[in-house]
Amino acid sequence: MGERLLEVKDLNVKFATEDGIVQAVDGLSFELERGRVLGIVGESGSGKSVTAMTLMGLTRGINARFGGEVLYKGTDLLEVSDRDMQNYRGNELGMIFQDPMTSLNPVYRIGAQIAEAIQAHKKVDRRGARARTIELLHQVGIPNPESRVDDFPHQFSGGMRQRAMIAMALSCNPSVLIADEPTTALDVTIQAQIVELVSRLKDDFNSAVIFITHDLGVIADIADEIIVMYAGRVVERGSKRDIFYDPQMPYTWGLLGSIPRLDRPRPERLHTIKGSPPSLINAPEGCKFRPRCPHAFDKCMQEPGLENRVETPGHLDRCWLDVDYKREHRDETISGDSVEAA
Amino acid sequence: MVAYIIRRIFGMLLVLLAVSFIVYFIFIVIPGGDPAQRIAGKVATQANILAIRQKLGLDRSFIVQWYDLVKALFTAKLVSYSNQTNVVGQIKQGLPATFSLAIGAGIIWFGFGVLVGTISAVTAGRISDRAITALALIGISMPVAWLGLILRFFLAGDGGSGVSWFPDGSYVPLTSNPAQWFYHLILPWFTLAVLFIGFYGRVLRSNILDTINEDFVRTAKAKGLSTHRILVKHVLRASLIPIVTLFGLDFASVLGGGAIITETVYNLHGVGWYAAQSIQSEDLPPLMGVTLFGAMFIVVFSLLVDIAYAYLDPRIRLS
Amino acid sequence: MRSKRGTSVAIAAVVAAGLALVVSACGGGSSGGSNNTTSAPAGKTFPTLKVVWGTTDYLDPGLSYRLASWQLFQDVYLGLVVKAHVSCQTDNCAKIEPGLATTTGKVTDGGKDFEFTLRKGIKYSNGEPVKASDFKATIIRDFKLNSPGIGFFSNIVGVDACEANPTKCSDISGIVTDDTAGTVEIKLKTPESDFLYILSIPFTAVVPASTPQKDTENPPPAANGPYYITSYNPSKSFTIKRNPNWKKNEIPAVPNGNPDTIQGTMTDDQSQSAQLVASGQYMYNQNLLPVDRLSFYKQKYPDQIKFFTTPSTYYFFMNTRLAPFDNLKARQAVNYAIDRQQLVNLRGGLGVPTWNFLPPSYPQYKKITPTPYPYDLQKAKQLVQQSGTAGQKVTVYTISDVAVDLSTGEYLQSQLNKIGWKASLKPIAGANYFTIVGNQSTKAQIGFTDWFEDFPYPSDWFNVLLNGERITKVHNNNYGNVDVKSANKEMNRLASLPPDQALSASTNAAWAKVDRTLIVDHAAVAPYLNGILTSFFSSKMNPDCDVFTDNQDDLAQFCLK
């Protein structure tokens, strides 16, 4: 177990909007040690991006309310003033964003934007920062970085831009790298390269990674531990092995069912979860997934707690169904609806 | 890039020729403005009116007259009908006043415009934003002529209000007395700049508010840059680009003697004032000269603005 | 000469005041130079006189027809005879005095032959001597320049060829000069009462024969007077210095002058020029004071402002060839419909109401009593009804860029509407106004006009403005096309008298009768006021030195406190 970098205890985030109070994150807790990768999975609106942004202190505003603690190397980032937060951002916590096309300033050269980050935290002169930038670009696999460093963003392809973003995020070798759906906007072949790059750099920079995505397949091999979020809550948490081979939450089965698998017979149609994510303002009663859960029954009217209901201690879920019933019925969802028409 | 510029210059010459044609056409419409009669003076006989008309070449065809006029203008030999003074010479005499007014006012309205726009954007929604927006709107709604008169009445000379912090219009050459030059131009600068400060402020404010929501600003924050640095290096840089184009064109029109009313109200004997004079007496040559002078600035600056735009925003290729 | 006074602050005026230089003959002109002239006491010289001046058309004596230039020329360009530089506010207006010539001329052949002999040793500012042939060269130069003044030479023998083709003019047989003897002889076709005056205006001021025959302004031609113009920047500034070749008291009628140099800055903005003098930067303001600030300035600088009535008449012309003003009753109605005191108020009080056409300062002026057309709207309305022209359309012409003249036009239009006509206003830019109104094809019915004398003799008024035989198709000065046969005959008779009869008591009475008949019997025009000018001095100047000859101050005689 590496040094404990980040400890989030019962984090919840509320936003006051015209239509009412939105409970974006409700009681999220997890720990992150150096060298480990934490995957956070969930549909859009599940609060995963809000979590990432809150860690970086980017969701602060007059209409935001925060609860719980975010201990980073002992200090609670929620209490840190915005001015001091600037020393953490980029230096201690690096972040990559979803859409590389718009995340870089179009009128600045790539090298300048990366060097800017370096000079913001390190006492380095321009020439030193430029050398470091070229080295970083080389590390993230950008061909002949000496000349490409002076290109503008629109001269880079999508994948290359994401690599530049990664270089920027890691430029001050932060302890924690937060990747907010870094692959969603890229096509599949590039996605794999980016994931592989993140994992390799994690080891090179000896940092921890929080990898946020809505696609379980992306973090199948990189993540050590996975959290599944739904409607702002953690509905299942466990090691990669637990989630992939012993999922306890019908929602997780749905997610697993929607991944095209090579190691299984090709289903006629991938499983789709009916309906759409619930509103965070007047959320459904009891288990938030109840309206869309095929196995819902009357007990689901009260919200189940996040508890360890299976043999392996670290594996928690939030579902009343009997564990055996679950192990028996989950395959029809996970392996797709080839068996009978939906 | 060079090919582009050459093509644009060719376009410019075309526009200038067309402008000179239109000015000439407008003034053929005036009846009774026959300059020959006016020059002939009180006891002119029919004979010498014809002689003058010949001397000025007014009896030849429309096209030939226009061609002569434009050729004379470009060879700086064009002479005004009413008082035989050289048009290009008079325009040159007006340059110091017009340039001082334009450059001074330009600096003020660009500077304050950016300042006002940034403040009201950064403090969006709060009192300062509302106050600045209100002032900006009032600034835009002021008729320049009236504003000039009121300022001159309340603040200048012994306009009657007893208060005389500023001199009562007129231009003092920079070379002869820089302090007086500055002192005499404060009011005209302000009068001219008020309209633009308000306008630029509001355009910049809406640009900044758009840019602040862009993703790359969030990236900049995530990099741990200070808010000040983000505002200046990223937000302002991106949102100032449209302002540059606006400024280019407005500054060109004022430099070309466009601030006719300000120059007339404050009696700055600049190019604009000279234009107003020549229009009053329906004197075609000076008007042709001043209009082309103004149009030249506008077309040249619109080219400069396009080049600046391409330089500022690398995404734009000069086709 | 028409006036185009400096206008309001809002629209910088087109051109400065166009007042004529007055040359009046009081008493016999033939005797040798009488020496009761009171030029300014010597020993009052001072280095620089800084003046604020109205802009002008030209600074070439052969071309300019504006007061702003003529007021400078009086101390720079001298003719054979000159106007005495004496104050003439009472009735003995400025007299004709010998200038370059030794006398005011030997008049023979019944007033048709004038002979002058030049003074010896007079030099121009460029060193050339003044020769007799320079006079003839000057007149020919005027023709070559197409000068507005060539109309004055129409009575000289042998001038027809030049009038027909001015630019090709080479010789005038009526003028004979002899350089060795220094004599100039001028033969006239008919006797002319005002010819001596014509010889004293800038058009006939002698310039060197070598002066280029085109508009020479920077610098203007060499001068033979006490001063010469060293530089001129059109509509901006001018500098005048003492003429190095001027010998003291060489010409008694012309003062040697107090200031060594005269620095002039030119602007038409009345309030700005008043400002410059009030603040002491400049010492004399030639522009009018802004009308609305008059009481302010009078009360703040009581002893620095002087007012002078001028020989000028503001009147409305009425086109007697067009309805409704071909009808006498209609013209009388207009005279009743205008309140002359209100028209004076429009000018801030700078005017004296009048019902005569001739200005009061003339010996030929006799106030028409009882007042012919007292202000009476009811009577005016009756007359319009009786004239049978009620309801007709009438267009009032006025000058658009001189604020006071514009308001006067609006006043007349409103009054004509009140008494029964459908009046509309047609404002035209000052530069073109008199050309357009003077063109018969415009068919102008009624409109604003004013007249400042070229010289103080009734012929410059009646023969030019109200004589039926002088109506022309283009550039007509008789806007009303007034054509009263009896009056025409009388005017022509009185205008062609030899100089000695020109000012006799009987001639003066005859001119006064012409004035009366045209106004009372024919209501040919509707005169309403004589103009008043202001002279504003800075605190450093001593206003008592100011010599206001007929309608201008003599810069040479200014002096410090």
Next chain:
Amino acid sequence: MQAAPPPNVFESVATTGQEEFTLDTAAELAAEEGATQIQGKSPWVLAGRRLRRNYVALAFLGVFLLVVVCCLLAPVYVSQVSHIPQNDVRTGAVVVVSGKKVNVISQGGTKIVNGQPVIKFGGVPIGSQWGAAGGKYILGADELGRDVATRLLYGGRNSLFIGITSAAICTILSVVLALVSAYFGGIVDWIISRFFDLIWAFPVVLLGIALGTALSVNGFHHGPINISSGSLWIPIGVISFVFIPYIGRPLRGQVLALRNREFIEAATAQGAGPVRIMFSELLPNVASSVLVLFTLIVANSILTEVGLSFLGAGVQLPNPSWGTMIQEGSRLLSTAPQISLFPGIAIALTVLSLNVFGDGLRDALDPRAKIRIEHG
């Protein structure tokens, strides 16, 4: 927001053994779900809702309408209150001000005392009476004794009429030009764009004055158009001509962007002619920009009319306009400031309310502020 659906709705579908999941079942499914049907709100309705909430914009719209109504009621004001027609010169008139007889124009006078004129300064019009003179000269008199308040209202009629009409004509002209040039493209687009550049290259005020002065001498008599020299249509023609590029260029840009969108190709595929496409397809999409640009151009053309009249190239005297009144009053600023002050205030108020309302309209119609005003 979705109401919570009844439990086990999926089972009911699965068990009824229907073969195919077709569109009808989806609608039926939705109906059963009881989700409230989302009524389609047109952008205009949405804009209307946003505008209604913007009280400031509505308040200033009210101010503008108030000014327009007051100016339209000018004749009523004359008959009921001031009893002084707009061009009625009353230099000699006397008015009873709270009991005392007062000259409308202070009487001057000149006496000649031994050759020197002694002048009693006159010609100063009375200031604002605010009702002390019983409805007469509420805002004071001008140099010819005319009632400033009456002329302010009549002048307003002229200035507003010129401003609004010229803005309307200019908008119509430039919309047509923008549509034609963007739709047809090619040589048509080139010509119209060069036309825009040409007018754009002209110094606006100079062109306005030149045209205004040229036409004001004898009017415009060419072909069918026969405008007398004093009519308001000359400044209207001048101002609408001068502002065409201000609307034409941004609009052309927007229409170009829409030009090759799918729904246009679809319309052409259905055999729609160019006119139908331009006016029923393209125009509605830029209608919001047109409306916003219109309000801003009205404000600008009123200011330009004032400028032109100030320099004598707009409304011809004696008819009043806010511009001519400012110019007339400028000479008497120290003794009778009311002549220039009140028209100035009226203009500033009108143009301010137009600008604020235009702002509110733009925020309501186009919250993402797509329109860039290219040239101030």
